[in-house]
Amino acid sequence: MKNKNIIYFNLPAYGHIYPTLDKVKSIVDSGNTVYYFSTISFKPIIELTGAVFIDLADYWEPQMNPEFKNSEQVMYKASKYYLQTIGYSMELSYFLLSIFKNKKYIWNPDVIMHDNCCLWGKLIAKYWQVKAICTFSTMVIPLSYVKKIPFLWLLSELKGLPGLFRYFRYKMKLNKAFPKLTLSVKDMTINKEKENIVFLSKSFQPKNDIIDKTFNFQKRTFSSRSKTNFNFPSEPFIYISLGTIHSKKNNLLRKIVLGVLQTEFCAVVSTGESKNVISNPEPKKVFFYSSVPQIEVLKKCSFFIHHGGMNSTIEAISSNVPMLIIPQTLEQLLVGYRVKELNKGLLIPTKNPNQCYLNKTILRLLKI
Numbered sequence: 001m002k003n004k005n006i007i008y009f010n011l012p013a014y015g016h017i018y019p020t021l022d023k024v025k026s027i028v029d030s031g032n033t034v035y036y037f038s039t040i041s042f043k044p045i046i047e048l049t050g051a052v053f054i055d056l057a058d059y060w061e062p063q064m065n066p067e068f069k070n071s072e073q074v075m076y077k078a079s080k081y082y083l084q085t086i087g088y089s090m091e092l093s094y095f096l097l098s099i100f101k102n103k104k105y106i107w108n109p110d111v112i113m114h115d116n117c118c119l120w121g122k123l124i125a126k127y128w129q130v131k132a133i134c135t136f137s138t139m140v141i142p143l144s145y146v147k148k149i150p151f152l153w154l155l156s157e158l159k160g161l162p163g164l165f166r167y168f169r170y171k172m173k174l175n176k177a178f179p180k181l182t183l184s185v186k187d188m189t190i191n192k193e194k195e196n197i198v199f200l201s202k203s204f205q206p207k208n209d210i211i212d213k214t215f216n217f218q219k220r221t222f223s224s225r226s227k228t229n230f231n232f233p234s235e236p237f238i239y240i241s242l243g244t245i246h247s248k249k250n251n252l253l254r255k256i257v258l259g260v261l262q263t264e265f266c267a268v269v270s271t272g273e274s275k276n277v278i279s280n281p282e283p284k285k286v287f288f289y290s291s292v293p294q295i296e297v298l299k300k301c302s303f304f305i306h307h308g309g310m311n312s313t314i315e316a317i318s319s320n321v322p323m324l325i326i327p328q329t330l331e332q333l334l335v336g337y338r339v340k341e342l343n344k345g346l347l348i349p350t351k352n353p354n355q356c357y358l359n360k361t362i363l364r365l366l367k368i
Contacts, residue, residue, distance in 0.1 A: 003031040004110040008051070009121035012039040012071040015243075015309045016115050016137045017046070019199035022221045023135075025049040035107050039071045056096075064095050079329050081160025085117075086188045088163065090170040093120040097127060098177060104128045116191045123174075126181055134193040138310040138331055139200065139338065140215060141190075142207040148337050149330065150349055157330070200314070206338050220314050230293050232300050237266040237287075239301040239321075241294070243309050252326065254278045255355050256305055257286055259362040265302060268292065295319075303365055308332030308339070308347075317344055324365045326353065 006027060010016050017038065024034050028050035036051040043053045060068065067074045078088040097120055113133045114121020125132035167188075174181070186192075194214060202208050202217040238260050242249055253269070258281065260267045267286045271277045280286050294312070298304065298319040306312045308325040313335055316323050323345030325336035336347035346365050348358065 003033065005108055006032055006034045006111045006113060007107055007109045008034055008036045009112070009114040009118040009124075010036070010038055010135075011075070011115055011117050012042060012056075013075055015311050016117070017042050018311055019137045019220050020115075020135060021045060021049050023197070023199070023218065024051050035109070041071075059096075059099050061095070061099060065091060068092060078163075081157050081163065082330050083157060083160035083167075084163035085160075086163060087160075087166030087170075089117065089119045089188070090167045090174070093123055094170040094174045094177070096120040097123050097174070100124050101127055101178075104130075116196075119187065119191060122187060122191060122193070123178075123181060123183070127178065132193045132195075134191060134196045136196065136198040136200070136215075139205055139335065140192075140196075140198060140211060141331075141334060142210060145206050145334060145337075149333065153330075153333065153349065156351075200310070204314070204317070204338065204342070206334075206341070220311075230296055232297075233266045233268065233287060235266050236264075236302045237268050237300075238263070238303045238305060239268050239270075239292075239297050240305045241270040241292075241312065242272065243307050243312070249328070250278050252352055255353070255358050256326075256362075257281065258355065259359045260305075261285060262359055263362065263366060265366075268297060268301065270294070270297075304345075305362075305365075308335040310335060313339060317342075322346075322365060324348070324361060326358075327351070 008020070008024065010020060024036065028034055034051040035054055036046045037054045037056050038046060039057060040055050043055070046053045057069065074088060078085050109128070109130050111131050111133060112121055112125040113135060114125070116134050116136050122132060122134070171183070192214065196215045198205065198215050198217045199220045200217055201219045205211060205217065240253070240256055240260070242253060257267055257269065257278065261282055269286065269288050270292045271288055271290055277288050280288065295315060298315055298321050301321060303324065304312070304316045304321045305324045305326070308327045309332065313323065323339055325332065325339055325345060326348045327333040327336050328351050333349060336349065339345045340347045346361055348361055
């Protein structure tokens with residue numbers, strides 16, 4: 001059997017890239033060629049798998065939205081509200097399909113793999129008439145599970161209404177330019193293919209008894225995560241991380257730190273690349289780092305406070321660390337509900353809880 005050429009389209013975000021790396025390495029080690037499309041900041045870790053890194057920025061054209069040149073900023077804006085997500089996804093899909101429509105000959109792919117958030121992967125595979133495999137870095141959300149979302153949260157999602165207008169604008173452009181391509185509403189929510197890989201244990205998947213057989217659950221591994229020496233506090237500590245996309249929420253971070261200071265624990269805080277870290281209210285108890293070796297820190301900490309990103313959630317469960325999740329996106333909210341269902345931690349179902357509520361919840365966490 002001939003070795004295959006595989007194209008992988010993924011979002012330029014750690015939570016989407018990291019889960020795929022071991023899978024990509026195994027594909028390459030089997031003698032196949034993987035062309036992995038991402039942005040330059042992920043080039044080193046992608047190339048460690050043996051895949052051929054391709055920078056999407058090399059294919060950007062002048063008429064494209066200049067926002068897409070700053071992937072971190074556009075990921076933040078797109079993730080704030082689901083309507084913004086589908087708007088940016090449709091816009092980028094229209095441009096990437098227009099750019100790649102006549103470039104199949106460059107890579108001659110046998111398979112296109114794409115993240116479930118990369119609508120353009122599905123569309124390019126359809127246009128090129130190539131087999132497609134969809135990968136999920138988080139849960140497959142059953143429609144019945146959406147009923148858990150509080151009304152006020154859904155109401156706040158209307159702030160993303162400009163994204164809906166963006167969606168319809170570029171949907172019409174796409175229909176006009178590619179009239180033979182069909183696109184359903186489900187493609188903007190689940191975006192599944194005939195074959196799907198979910199980087200998650202099936203036990204964490206909600207309603208896993210109703211998930212169809214096209215979904216192949218593959219337990220997430222962490223061999224690609226960095227392991228370095230780290231100076232741990234001598235006292236028991238709570239680990240705090242607001243991820244990379246939402247790391248600049250300094251007001252929330254300040255509240256969390258003040259909440260931890262009411263306890264007997266120290267705090268280790270991973271701030272990401274935020275340049276405006278809050279002033280340290282208690283240098284002997286609170287320790288700020290731009291980054292930490294998370295796997296190692298989770299093995300040592302007593303509790304973990306974070307947004308509910310899937311990487312962090314699964315790593316915490318693997319280390320048997322209780323969590324407090326304060327979600328900033330719909331996906332993180334639903335992850336938080338699942339963590340609560342499995343008795344792995346607590347959830348605050350609001351983006352910016354008041355100090356009193358946060359303090360009480362942290363004290364409840366300590367009793368788990």
